[in-house]
Amino acid sequence: MDYQKRTIDVLKNFGLSDNEALVYQKAVELGETSPFKISKATGIARTTVYAVLTDLSLKGLVELESATGLMKQQTKVIAKNPSILREIIHSKQKSLSTQEVDIVEILPWLKKEYLKDTTDSDFQFFPGMEGANYVMFDYDGVDQDSYIFDYQVPMDATGGKEMNKGVDRGIKKRVGGVGIEYNLTPMTDWTKHVLSYQVERNPHYLDRAQFRYPPFELQNFNVMVRLKGNRTWIVSVKDKEVWGIKIRSSNLTTSLICLHQALWKISSPITKDMIESWMPNPYLQAEKSNS
Template sequence: MTQDPILLKLLKDAGLDDKESRIYLAMLSVGHTTVQDIAKISELKRPIIYVVLEDLIKKGFANIIPNKKIKTYQATDPGAISAQMQTTAKNFSEMLPIFKTLSNQKSQKPKISFFDTKEGIQKIYDEINRQKSAVFIASNARLNHYFPGASKDWQKSYKTGYNKLISRTIVPHHPDDIKIAKDFLHVTDKVQIRTLSVFDECNMDIAVYGNKLAITTFEDVPFLVVIESKAVPTFFLPIFEILWKNAKKIT
């Protein structure tokens, strides 16, 4: 006997497997029934039916009719399946914060991204400019060498009001960096810039924004690494504050 595929699918969606669905639907369709009758309707072998019936009874979806010479079974009301689904959904909803906590524990591992093209590096610089605040250890003069006009573009974005990033930057004590720093300071009051000669020979820029650390190395081809972790500001910002206190203010 062919069973309704739509009803079988609904039972499977409710958590029953294929054999459980076929046997439950067979019992439901005839009321009190024997394994022999279930076999005819479900087209399953009787040894399998006995095993599956035990599972359905344990789950509360079937029961044995007492005082029958031949073992007779009955499907419980379909409302029992609906009630179990609702209970499961309610329990899952209540436990959802715990599941999220477990997921967050895994996601706390640092996320590391690499960018080795000018387009990729520019994308990160644009991302930084959209932040509320950031701190830098960087050379604008060196950046202009690899990205011609970058400083002018940033100054223009401040003039137009497009760039609202509040930043503090420590630059090398090079004449070109000092000049660019003064240009920035004349354009906007959202930036503070100081200088430290200890970074004169450094060939690397560092930016900290949000929970991200961006490190750009300038060799023959610029290369940028972004490390995303809640530990980034906790670790790096105190170091930056020490350097900032020892840096010379540019006016």
């Protein structure tokens, strides 16, 4: 290893300029010396060496002694013990810690001023059944992977025809794109009913869509949550809480996608063969008989 070059590089990373690093390294090497000798050894002009030594003195790395001030060959240059470099780092660390405490104290006020007129997020609330249906079938046309927490919304929330129309519209958009839909759903009799109904009704229901169920029961999970990009859709149709919310927030969506992906890893696939084993679906058979 070229330790001289390595030393210069480290001193520059420490915060010294090219000339400061060269002059300091040479001052350490020469012991008690003078600006003239340093200039001769480094090839740096003497006038520049004088200025550099003054800066190094102010930084605590060298001592300058002269009966007539910082002038020419009368000035003695004595480099301080190189251990001073580490002492300076420790001093800076302590100072930075103190500064951080002070900064944290004023950050709330500064951020309040900074964010008072703008925001990078928003939300829209849509009350009632009409609002829930709108959010549930709001396929925004952005071709990205989507992540869904789905307890399988019942048809009575929308009516059978409207539910199937909305589902088919989503399938059409999904099949024509490149994004994958990742659905986490509980394994219940209701889930089996919904999936067997939809797959038997529309053979494209599983195209570009995957389903998994977690290894534990999701008690009282009563909303549908769809996540994509920086957007979150939430739908509630249970009891009297009937509404839909659309939220644009990178922080919220990213956090929920992270949770979804963690659960996805420990969940088991719901395969087409499994769903077909639950067929024929009695409700679909009854629908066909009545049509």
